[in-house]
Amino acid sequence: MPKRKGGSSSSPTPNSPLLKFGVLTDIQHAPVPDGLFFSGSPRYYRNALHSTSSISTLLTTRHSCPFSLNLGDTIDGKVNSTPKPALEVLTNVLDVMKNLQGQWHHVYGNHELYTSLTCEIMSTTLNIPFKTEGSDLIAYHSLLKSPLPPSAPYRFIFLDAYDLTVLGRTGSKRSAAEIYLNKNPNYLRGDVNSPVGLLGDEVRFVAFNGGYGSTQMEFLKSELDECRIKGQKAFVCGHQPFHPGSTNLICLTLNYKTMLEVIEENSDVILATFSGHSHWPGYIESNGIHHIVFSAVLESEPGVDTYAVVNVYEDYMRIEGFGDEVNRVLKFGKETAAGAGNVKKRGKQR
Numbered sequence: 001m002p003k004r005k006g007g008s009s010s011s012p013t014p015n016s017p018l019l020k021f022g023v024l025t026d027i028q029h030a031p032v033p034d035g036l037f038f039s040g041s042p043r044y045y046r047n048a049l050h051s052t053s054s055i056s057t058l059l060t061t062r063h064s065c066p067f068s069l070n071l072g073d074t075i076d077g078k079v080n081s082t083p084k085p086a087l088e089v090l091t092n093v094l095d096v097m098k099n100l101q102g103q104w105h106h107v108y109g110n111h112e113l114y115t116s117l118t119c120e121i122m123s124t125t126l127n128i129p130f131k132t133e134g135s136d137l138i139a140y141h142s143l144l145k146s147p148l149p150p151s152a153p154y155r156f157i158f159l160d161a162y163d164l165t166v167l168g169r170t171g172s173k174r175s176a177a178e179i180y181l182n183k184n185p186n187y188l189r190g191d192v193n194s195p196v197g198l199l200g201d202e203v204r205f206v207a208f209n210g211g212y213g214s215t216q217m218e219f220l221k222s223e224l225d226e227c228r229i230k231g232q233k234a235f236v237c238g239h240q241p242f243h244p245g246s247t248n249l250i251c252l253t254l255n256y257k258t259m260l261e262v263i264e265e266n267s268d269v270i271l272a273t274f275s276g277h278s279h280w281p282g283y284i285e286s287n288g289i290h291h292i293v294f295s296a297v298l299e300s301e302p303g304v305d306t307y308a309v310v311n312v313y314e315d316y317m318r319i320e321g322f323g324d325e326v327n328r329v330l331k332f333g334k335e336t337a338a339g340a341g342n343v344k345k346r347g348k349q350r
Helices: 047-061 077-081 086-097 110-114 119-125 171-181 200-204 214-230 256-265
Strands: 019-024 067-070 103-106 131-133 136-138 141-145 154-158 233-237 270-275 282-286 289-293 307-312 316-322 328-331
Touching (some): 019 047, 047 086, 047 307, 077 110
Parallel strands (some): 154 233, 270 289
Antiparallel strands (some): 019 307
């Protein structure tokens, strides 16, 4: 049985939800010994595989989730120090994820880009539909689910936080990322992931973060316009957090302000954003949108399985947190949600 944590709050008596799904993030499995991040937090690289297997089983046997979200960083960049190819390590994780008797929907993160995994490989193995933009492949798409009642459909919009990045990008996309990263003198000196000396949200100008290109922004606007026309509500998903109030500032995308403007301009159709990357649970409600950052599988000690089950009702959402995840009851609409006080804003640096 996984350890369960998180606050409690008064909430409506839950009946059958209109929609139910599981969420996990930052598995970061690698066949290497356990280690410590420079902040001192432990990382259980091998155990992450066993925990993912357990979680996938629980999402079926205990929770009956018809589908689940994996919010990126499925394997760790440390696979580069082992004789095993990154594709083999990724396949090992995906094999245990088959314990879920439903669908997985994946995004990718910076750690996939540290390895030999190409966008073509991720498209095939993770079933992520990439789009061609110039000489690069970018992964943004939408998924429409049809819960009961049919009058309240939901759309999941998956975004690529590494549309603009120096990790595996070429031409104008790499150049656009460089414009942001050149604001960090440590990057210019070759210490590409150091935020030392940067103030406020400028700490995000490090190479393990990415950004959103203009074409992807237009895609998101178009999807939200279609939601509005069809009377749908949207969940926006990506690896990196969308709001500075939900996370350690070092985990934000390079051009998060522009993306956040688009999101908040569409608060009439967006219910929530889901992300990982920071490794700690985070939350803020802003303009009626719930921004939720989920905890990492990687940093839960052996015997603790960290994941969430999201239950969506007509006027609220109930998140059941297991392991190091947090319980939340979040009402839809522009009001402070019950459970908001459970957030650990400090976050963990990526």
